[in-house]
Amino acid sequence: MSIPAPEHNPQLLAAAIAPREGVLKKILRDPFGSGGIVVIVVIVLLSVFAKLLAPFDPAYVDIQATNMPPFTDGHPLGTDASGRDVLSRLLVAGQLTLIGAAVTVVISLVIGVVTGLVAGYFAGPFDHAASWTADMLMVLPSKIVLVALFAVIGPNTVVTMAVLGVMVSPGIFRLVRSLVIGVKNELYVDAARVAGLSSRAIIGRHILYTVRAPIIIQAAFIAGIAVLIQAGLEFIGLGDPSTPTWGGMLQEAFLAMYKAPWLILWPGLMIGLFVSAFILLGNAVRDAMEDSAKVKVPKKDRLRTSTMAVTVQPGRRAANTPAIASGSALLVVDSLVVGYPLPDGELKRVVDGVSLSVNEGEVLGLVGESGSGKTQTAFAILGLLPEEAQIAGGALFFRGEDLIGMPEKARVKLRGKSIAYIPQEPMSNLDPAFRVGFQLVEPMRAQLGLSKSEATKQALELLARVGIPDPKRTFDAYPHQISGGMAQRVLIAGAISCNPDLLIADEPTTALDVTVQAEILDILRGLQKERNMAMVLVTHNFGVVADLCDTVAVMQLGRIVEQNSTAALFAAPVHPYTKMLLDSTLEGTPARAPLRRAESPVRVITTEDDRPREEALNVSRSV
Amino acid sequence: MSHAVSESLSDTLLDARDVEVTYPSRGFRTPPFRALKGVSLDIKPGETVGLVGESGSGKTTLGRAILGLAPVSSGSIRYGDRELVGLDRAARRGLAHEIQVVFQDPYTSLNPAMLVADVLSEPLVAQGVAKSEAADRVEMLLGQVGLPADAGRRLPREFSGGQRQRIAIARALALEPRLIVCDEPVSALDLSTQARVLDLFIEIQDRTGVAYLFVSHDLSVVRHISHRVAVMYHGEIVEYGDCEQVTGDPRHPYTKKLLMAAPVPDPEMQRQRRVERQRLALL
Numbered sequence: 001m002s003i004p005a006p007e008h009n010p011q012l013l014a015a016a017i018a019p020r021e022g023v024l025k026k027i028l029r030d031p032f033g034s035g036g037i038v039v040i041v042v043i044v045l046l047s048v049f050a051k052l053l054a055p056f057d058p059a060y061v062d063i064q065a066t067n068m069p070p071f072t073d074g075h076p077l078g079t080d081a082s083g084r085d086v087l088s089r090l091l092v093a094g095q096l097t098l099i100g101a102a103v104t105v106v107i108s109l110v111i112g113v114v115t116g117l118v119a120g121y122f123a124g125p126f127d128h129a130a131s132w133t134a135d136m137l138m139v140l141p142s143k144i145v146l147v148a149l150f151a152v153i154g155p156n157t158v159v160t161m162a163v164l165g166v167m168v169s170p171g172i173f174r175l176v177r178s179l180v181i182g183v184k185n186e187l188y189v190d191a192a193r194v195a196g197l198s199s200r201a202i203i204g205r206h207i208l209y210t211v212r213a214p215i216i217i218q219a220a221f222i223a224g225i226a227v228l229i230q231a232g233l234e235f236i237g238l239g240d241p242s243t244p245t246w247g248g249m250l251q252e253a254f255l256a257m258y259k260a261p262w263l264i265l266w267p268g269l270m271i272g273l274f275v276s277a278f279i280l281l282g283n284a285v286r287d288a289m290e291d292s293a294k295v296k297v298p299k300k301d302r303l304r305t306s307t308m309a310v311t312v313q314p315g316r317r318a319a320n321t322p323a324i325a326s327g328s329a330l331l332v333v334d335s336l337v338v339g340y341p342l343p344d345g346e347l348k349r350v351v352d353g354v355s356l357s358v359n360e361g362e363v364l365g366l367v368g369e370s371g372s373g374k375t376q377t378a379f380a381i382l383g384l385l386p387e388e389a390q391i392a393g394g395a396l397f398f399r400g401e402d403l404i405g406m407p408e409k410a411r412v413k414l415r416g417k418s419i420a421y422i423p424q425e426p427m428s429n430l431d432p433a434f435r436v437g438f439q440l441v442e443p444m445r446a447q448l449g450l451s452k453s454e455a456t457k458q459a460l461e462l463l464a465r466v467g468i469p470d471p472k473r474t475f476d477a478y479p480h481q482i483s484g485g486m487a488q489r490v491l492i493a494g495a496i497s498c499n500p501d502l503l504i505a506d507e508p509t510t511a512l513d514v515t516v517q518a519e520i521l522d523i524l525r526g527l528q529k530e531r532n533m534a535m536v537l538v539t540h541n542f543g544v545v546a547d548l549c550d551t552v553a554v555m556q557l558g559r560i561v562e563q564n565s566t567a568a569l570f571a572a573p574v575h576p577y578t579k580m581l582l583d584s585t586l587e588g589t590p591a592r593a594p595l596r597r598a599e600s601p602v603r604v605i606t607t608e609d610d611r612p613r614e615e616a617l618n619v620s621r622s623v
Numbered sequence: 624m625s626h627a628v629s630e631s632l633s634d635t636l637l638d639a640r641d642v643e644v645t646y647p648s649r650g651f652r653t654p655p656f657r658a659l660k661g662v663s664l665d666i667k668p669g670e671t672v673g674l675v676g677e678s679g680s681g682k683t684t685l686g687r688a689i690l691g692l693a694p695v696s697s698g699s700i701r702y703g704d705r706e707l708v709g710l711d712r713a714a715r716r717g718l719a720h721e722i723q724v725v726f727q728d729p730y731t732s733l734n735p736a737m738l739v740a741d742v743l744s745e746p747l748v749a750q751g752v753a754k755s756e757a758a759d760r761v762e763m764l765l766g767q768v769g770l771p772a773d774a775g776r777r778l779p780r781e782f783s784g785g786q787r788q789r790i791a792i793a794r795a796l797a798l799e800p801r802l803i804v805c806d807e808p809v810s811a812l813d814l815s816t817q818a819r820v821l822d823l824f825i826e827i828q829d830r831t832g833v834a835y836l837f838v839s840h841d842l843s844v845v846r847h848i849s850h851r852v853a854v855m856y857h858g859e860i861v862e863y864g865d866c867e868q869v870t871g872d873p874r875h876p877y878t879k880k881l882l883m884a885a886p887v888p889d890p891e892m893q894r895q896r897r898v899e900r901q902r903l904a905l906l
Binding site: 186187188190191192193194195196197198199201205206209210369370484513514515516517518521522540541542543544545546547566567570580581582583584585586587588589591592593594595 | 667669670690712715716717718719726728731732734736737749784791816817821843847851866870890893
């Protein structure tokens with residue numbers, strides 16, 4: 001066969017191997033991430049080597065030189081109200097702040113992550129007890145507890161911050177627990193269980209690894225909060241007066257506000273820088289781990305391409321005149337190109353020069369495998385392409401009207417009234433917050449100008465027409481109360497409610513059971529005949545095409561490779577790709593023969609054989 | 624022990640009898656949900672048993688019950704001379720060599736953060752195979768499912784759906800099991816990919832003699848790969864027999880309905896089938 005199997009195409013495979021970038025590299029490339037890391041590293045280094053770097057002993061008091069402004073007498077940042085060197089105190093103060101923040105982060109992570117993993121994975125009594133304890137801790141006002149703690153144990157930063165760690169651990173616990181509950185039913189966790197991994201291995205290898213990103217982000221935020229709370233406590237005088245701290249310095253500066261207002265600047269700056277560095281780093285980690293390689297299209301570019309498409313049209317229109325003049329073609333798609341911008345500025349063409357036409361009352365099947373561009377073509381006709389998609393060429397005409405150049409308002413009016421749509425996933429296309437009836441009646445009132453009672457009456461009739469046994473009950477139901485098949489009927493009722501001329505159905509039965517699919521196809525066929533409605537049916541199923549369509553277009557990699565009447569295409573497919581697809585369908589192929597003893601691996605171990613039973617069983621190998 | 628008993632035992636790899644799975648009710652005063660209402664099924668060594676049914680019929684639940692992933696409330700599942708119902712986690716781990724799984728969704732059944740080589744060597748290492756030996760085995764497994772040897776150094780997201788399903792099949796084969804529960808393994812795949820993956824399943828079976836419980840909603844897929852077919856409806860098996868008979872000349876009205884509902888890729892044949900189905904529906 002001349003068609004390279006997409007699955008084994010070495011070029012595709014090679015293209016799939018994009019250079020992998022480590023998370024760390026991504027964080028460093030993000031200016032906020034690298035900036036945050038630089039600030040944190042500098043502050044940590046300055047604090048660790050504070051004793052070496054400080055020009056003075058932080059406790060050295062020079063009564064002669066109080067409240068000196070910066071850059072005087074070897075005091076780069078000036079002196080405070082007691083005549084101590086501000087720079088030296090600022091550097092040394094960092095030590096205790098860092099230790100305090102580290103204690104809080106480590107304690108809250110150890111408690112929160114371990115209990116969260118165990119509670120989430122095993123559930124049961126431990127989960128109940130842990131969740132209850134977490135709730136109890138969360139209702140305790142942490143700052144008041146810390147103030148009360150000061151009264152009991154006096155100024156001890158490490159113990160205070162450890163207690164803070166315990167107080168904030170429920171936040172981590174709840175985060176980890178809910179993440180684990182979300183992940184533990186993933187199929188790969190089930191597969192690991194079947195593969196014989198122990199619970200500890202599953203939690204360590206599969207679950208912890210998957211939930212690590214939010215934990216790291218949360219840890220960065222907790223570090224920032226810990227610095228703030230510590231500074232806040234010291235500011236209200238609950239610190240150790242014998243060691244310099246940023247919060248303590250802030251408090252002293254506050255008292256000397258009128259004499260030396262600049263003193264408040266330095267500790268404030270340090271706290272602000274340090275906390276923002278952690279928050280920016282947290283955000284950068286999140287962005288890097290979420291792996292969002294989104295390509296932003298500059299607004300200018302988007303405008304340019306759309307005007308290009310418009311300017312192309314006059315010429316195109318001339319080329320199309322015969323089709324339009326004949327008056328029979330309801331929809332004309334002419335050399336349509338739809339693309340998505342790639343990071344390197346190129347356009348990835350997902351629809352690459354597609355031309356087709358649909359006459360009144362005609363049903364066109366648009367068939368292809370995933371990635372063939374069939375859905376993108378349908379969305380382009382509907383005008384529902386995603387924001388970043390570009391119509392890079394070609395034209396669309398509906399009743400001779402140019403769809404691409406049409407103002408959005410006119411397009412909206414056309415959609416729903418003249419062109420209707422049935423989606424693949426019925427459930428996700430009904431708003432769970434509103435009753436089914438409301439969702440049917442509202443568009444009818446907006447598009448047809450009907451009164452509420454008229455619209456309700458029509459909606460009930462339509463529901464009966466699409467084969468819903470108790471229309472009133474479905475009308476009053478919420479989407480979650482009806483089945484997928486019923487939901488699809490509701491959407492069909494909605495789609496035909498405004499008497500459209502063209503119905504675009506995107507894999508309308510793919511998500512449904514086969515018996516329901518048959519019923520839905522019957523309904524679509526009936527409605528189409530009854531109303532002489534044109535249809536574009538996007539599907540991957542040749543059986544559905546054979547059941548419903550007058551003409552077929554087969555799509556591969558954005559192009560139409562073969563287009564013919566349904567009868568002719570099935571009778572004599574021409575293009576090798578069409579042939580390959582038809583050969584791949586299993587309908588009507590012979591059944592596999594029953595298992596002959598000859599095929600069975602236990603054949604050699606027959607009853608004539610005198611081997612012991614264990615071997616004859618051949619199933620208890622590893623017992 | 625008589626030869627007759629030995630023969631009948633050796634003839635059955637897995638024997639499920641009257642299996643019931645009941646999930647407790649969520650709401651107040653709503654009855655518990657009976658996903659399986661006493662299902663019996665046997666699988667012979669080297670055989671494919673197709674399990675076909677629509678959503679909510681319990682076909683996936685039966686597969687999960689055999690895998691120990693669904694709670695069996697009564698009945699028995701015997702594997703050789705071992706009872707699977709009521710095994711604790713530790714005892715269940717010992718069965719990893721015997722029963723494996725290929726899930727439907729190739730996108731969620733592989734850990735997105737693990738390299739393919741780690742995905743494949745994990746079950747081996749967990750069963751005590753040395754790391755270097757496991758690495759050799761991984762290369763061999765990739766070859767068996769038709770993937771290049773360097774596929775191990777990549778992440779699952781770099782592969783297409785069909786290729787991912789091949790990785791999932793390689794993982795199931797890693798421990799050389801005697802039974803693989805395949806839960807809709809081709810229904811997320813494109814038509815041409817589906818046909819090739821099915822052929823891979825058959826080829827592996829011919830070579831290794833592994834048995835499949837092949838769960839699918841698609842009668843034509845089941846017909847292609849199964850030696851025997853069981854049809855499930857509302858938590859019960861309504862028809863169970865040779866593939867040709869069940870999928871070609873069904874006895875139970877539901878199986879007939881299922882067969883008639885699937886559209887055939889031939890306009891004329893499909894028209895006839897439609898007329899026949901509508902006639903049946905009126906009966």
